[in-house]
Amino acid sequence: MKRDVMRKTLAMGLTIAVTMGLAACGSSTSSTAGTADSISATEKPAAAATSQADTAATSAAAAAASTVSAAPVTISYCNFNASGGNEETLNKMYEAFHKENPDITVNIETIGYDDYFTQMQTRVAGGTAPDCYELNIENFAAYSSKGVLAPITGVDTGNFNQTALQAFQVDGTQYGLPGDFSNVVLIYNKDLFDKAGVDYPTSDWTWDDALAAAKKIRALGDDYWGIYAPTTYNEFFKEAAQYGGSLLNEDKTEFTINSDNNLKAAEMMIGKVTDSHVQPSDTDLAGMGDSDLFESGRLGMDITGIWMFSTFKDACDFNWDCAVEPGGTQKATHFFSNALVINASADADKQAAAAKWINWLASSDESAKMRIAASWNLPAISNTDVLADYLKQTPPDNRQAVFDSLNYLVTPPIIEDYSQMSDIINEKLSEAASGKITPKDALDQAQQECQEKITLK
């Protein structure tokens, strides 16, 4: 009762505060969001549902009437992925799309990665989000649980790699399309392997094989390191899977961070640094990245993403190749993907056009070819013919390992407070890697902190 009064007072107070300045300055000038601000929160789901139905209807209608009678529509698309050198490729892709769909005009905006999400959050909360945009996995987890994304319907998603597609389903609803996709492989310095007299890694390697090789390379000299795999959350949830563990129970109602299988994974991961010391610690690395160490020819094996291929191709003056990353009791491999999503408060016709555009961008053979030609990550599609061009590029000779890895993909555990969970686990793992606490303590403490700070649904 009392709380109700409080609420009313509060709402009134805010209304006064907002209107005081805003109404006085003339409020009707705004373009996109002005009126939507007044839709109350309770009305919203209903509105979303209607627009969803509209979307299906419009896209069906659009398909039936083909391109002849469709009204021209202009949508906005925002991404960070093309920043840092691929903007031109993205423009070319759009030109091709526009030729096929002359009625759909896309305004593309490319923003640097670092502050992309601050800007996006501000725009979403301010009601001026672009019609479709790109999100990384952490932010996708949050956005999809807050009802700001529209379900993706009315397009054929058959061309996608289905595991990658499933990564962006929440409770069976597709809220995002895997825009592109990178996975992690074991990249190794052939010359160092020769020097140490060790056989090259194969796709059947386990962590024990990798460790044995790493020790021999480490023995080459103080400046040489055997292996590097990050001691981070991202690495951990994957290595946990390699030992049959996971961070959450199956229906995501409880944390299982300190399970026995997870501990085995953590001990392997941390032990490389603290016990056998075949992997440099942060202190040893002294501010340089593992890739820098690899490029300087002093790192035997680097567990890293395939996005490093083009960099290594330019920077390495020694022979190198790659293999499927080592496993534990079973294989499990990483994949990183960004989601292309649709703004739930965009108009129905824009949502339909947006679905068409992002689906084309992410899974059409044509855009996939352009993407591969530009060495700009990988399209998350299953059509291996298109991917053949990718295999032809060398180094590495064993590019096939990239596709072999796809057989063992694990997807990250999407929960609402994904970022906070990953920060907590990261912090504890880095404490363990610096030798301050044992891997067991790290997992116990992470488990406890996650339980305290995060409520699972």
Next chain:
Amino acid sequence: MKTKKNNERISAALFMLPSFIGMIIFSLLPILISIFISLTDWNGLEKLSPATISKDFIGLRNYTDILSGTEFWNVLAHTLYFIVLYIPLVFIASLIIAEILFQARKGVGVLRVIYYIPVLTSWVAASLIWKWVLSPQYGAVNQILAAVGINGPNWLTDEIWAMPAIVLASVWKDMGFYGLFLLSGLNGIDNTYYEAARVDGANKAKIFFSITMPLLSPSLFFCLIMSLINAFQLFPQVMIMTEGGPNGATQVMVERIYTYGFKYFKMGYASAYSWLLFVIIFALTLLQLKGQKVWVHYES
């Protein structure tokens, strides 16, 4: 007489008008809205409207949560640690710069430009440069230390040295600014004071303490308030150089606010955090405004 007073009021209003309008729109209104947000568990994504705010209303729970946890107090301690190191250093450095420039010898024009270059650099660029300069193995600082036989620490990845490293970068960046501000204060001191003192036969130290310091005190006061406010709002250098690490050793207020608001989607919690920050800075500034009567000397 009365009309004169009225006239004065009208002109005062005219003189105040531009900044007042700006204050309402760009400061007061957003701040008021943020008070309301601090009483909710709004996630910073759903569209903000009075309805959202009343739906998400949770009273003072954000405040009690923050104050009863340990994190807030740790973060506050880190900030105080920064201040204790930063303020004396930046004051000494900027007084030295002001004095060098004030002597106006040959080459002073070049020096003035050089000392000001760090101020002209954006924090983003400066932090990146410093991160690079402080790299234990490749960085300039440890290379120089090694040359004189000192084994430099792992600055940014060492819990003990991370905060001093940030202080170092901040002093480097800010000393030119406060230095030039103090210089304009020194230039503003009327020469007749010095002449009178010399006639009285005062020595250099006496002139410094009985004339320079009191007459410079308004400038010093400004520098003190600004550097305190800036110290509490320490942000870009932390974000870029350490991201709050290692092991949370450089977690400070604004870094936390940003992380909660824009990374964990707890905008209500973040707003409450910033209101607590505001209360602290405000109290300290009031204290200084009161305290200035003791040591700050205005001419009129």
Next chain:
Amino acid sequence: MSHKKALHTFFYYLLSVLVAVIVLIPFFWMISTSLKSKGAIMALPVQWIPKKPTLKAYKQVFTMFPFLRAILNSLFITVSYTLITILSSSMAAFAFTKIRFPFADKLFKVYLASMMIPTQVTLIPLFIIMNRLGLINTYPSVILPSLFKAFGIFMLVQQLRTIPNDFMEAARMDGAGLFKIYWKVIMPLCSSAIATLSITTFMDSWNDYLWPLVMLTDKSKMTLTLALNSLNGQYGTQYNVLMAGSLLSMLPIILVYIGAQRNFKHGMLEGGVKG
């Protein structure tokens, strides 16, 4: 006596050069890095002067974004921003210190207090307000916040307080109105502080990042700092490119500053109260 003087001069230059070296080392490092190829950055032993200097990083910066357009945008925004700040702040500071009006003290405290809320928190409310005003994606959206710069007002208030009221009274005796006193008497008297404020404001606006990022979505309106940020990819940083870009973004302000030095040499910067 002259021996003592020589010693004094020696220490003066020793100290000033020492400070200059400390200031410049990071920049030297920055320039040196920007001239290295990617491999040379991480080479051991460290190369203070790049063995094979290359302009590759600079070329990369120029091909990545429309540099000239971004510079023009930045200049337009920054110059307007600075002018408005100077006018609005000096007017307010004048009223606070030289005119008596009710609630002046309280208002000043409110102004001061507004400096103490970190911008990160007001970002979203402010965005919503700007949206309501229809200003998103326009130049005014990044220029208008200059109307209220508490920092500038506070700085000028501190400066104006050191100017004796005798000047005011003398001008009044001559029958000058308040506006004339503000423009002809007070402004010249605090020219030194205004010059400092201009440079600080210019630089703040030039380097501002978060606010333009949120407000300007149109590529043709992008400022230099925004353009520079697009050099940052999702996976890793190229230090040589970043350093080259940072250096290029700093050059215009350094040039402006040196220019200002020349012009103001005998007037504003050295100025102050000459009775």
